[in-house]
Amino acid sequence: MGKPTGFKEFERRPEPYVPVGERLKHYKEFVLALSDEDAAVQGARCMDCGIPFCNNGCPVNNIIPDWNDLVYRGEWRQAIEVLHSTNNFPEFTSRICPAPCEAACTLNINDDAVGIKSIERAIIDKAWSEGWIKPEVAAVKTGKKIAIVGSGPAGLAAAQQLARAGHAVVVFEKNDRIGGLLRYGIPDFKMEKSLIDMRMEQMAAEGVEFRAGIYIGNTDVPRGVKNYARERISPEQLIKDFDAVILAAGSEVPRDLPVPGRQLEGVHFALEFLIPQNKEVAGDEPNTISAKGCNVIVIGGGDTGSDCVGTSYRHGARS
Known part of the structure; x- marks a missing residue:
């Protein structure tokens, strides 16, 4: 490791957020990427445990300590190569993954975990901006x-x-x-x-x-x-x-609730609300469900529930 004592010297620095009053005015991303310098410092916090539990905590087995160290050393192009060796789409996971790797981080024992997800985003965003991501066309076709x-x-x-x-x-x-x-x-x-x-x-x-x-x-x-x-x-x-x-069709069937009033107007499944909103933001067609001026109740507190809350507030919901 380039900085064996980094976990003692540096504190975890989370990604900055756009202020609430500003983020509610638009549908753009409100979590901002770390600067190269901040990402390098966060990479220095990796302890290189010997048995990297973060690797096993990651569903795609990202080789996390390696690219943490590469970012600390400024070897960004090699970092994206290591990241892409296990992960086809880091631009997705670095934004929406719940980061079980951080829950598995050894530094959790007596400190804040390494900001693995924020470092991953810094790597992939830099790779796109620098033009390092190119098509990898197969040299030989199988005919299948x-x-x-x-x-x-x-x-x-x-x-x-x-x-x-x-x-x-x-x-x-x-x-x-x-x-x-x-x-x-x-x-x-x-x-x-x-x-x-x-x-x-x-x-x-x-x-x-x-x-x-x-x-x-x-x-x-x-x-x-x-x-x-x-x-x-x-x-x-x-x-x-x-x-x-x-x-690879996924599972879109919603879970219904057998509760009184379920049949009333204004009660919707989450995707009945979110899909039209995403289509509206894309400029395809308007969302016919509006939360403007409404008191909105969301049943379910996971990621989808929070998406409904954030969308409702951007509509202008009363609460």
Whole structure:
């Protein structure tokens, strides 16, 4: 490690936030990235434990101590190479992942955990701004055709890996645009959708074909699930046309509550509210559900619940 005593010398510095009064005026991201200098200091706090529990805490097994040290040393380009070796889309995870790696950080025993998520964002944002992220086109094509149903993070990651392995990949999405819940379920104030568009450009250059507005299935979607498809393709046709099919459609079926008043006007599932709002922010169509002047009750205190709260306040909700 470049700074063996960094965890003793430096305190954790979180990413700065846009003030509440300002952030409620728009739908842009309100969590700002660390400067290069601050990220380097935060990287110096990594203890290089020997057995890095943060690696096991990370769902994609990011090699966290290595890129922490590289950021401290100013080796940013090598840091993004190490980060990309385990994570296709750090621009997504560094914004919306709950960071179980930080919960696993050994420094938690007697101090604040290393700000792993903020360092990850600093790395990927710098890589994009410096133009280091380029298409990685397969040198040899296999001649195999792969269909991927669903364009959320799982579908996109599979598409990128398979295209780089030389397969011809087609991604199918029932909504108007590619991205799944990344695009339609998460508000722009948490993750701006230009990040998806940049990654799609890279993937298209790598040979991935995107087909939006197509629903794969013989039955209608369940109650509470939005379907903006303009075309339907049967699973049997997909199996006939492709060598392999990956199902990465996710789970959009909401959990209903058998409570009195559930049938009343003004009671909505979260995605009935969030999806139209994301479409409105994208300039596609207006959201017909407005919280302006309303006293809003959100049942559920997870990320989706907080997204509904943030969106309601930006509408001008009374409370």
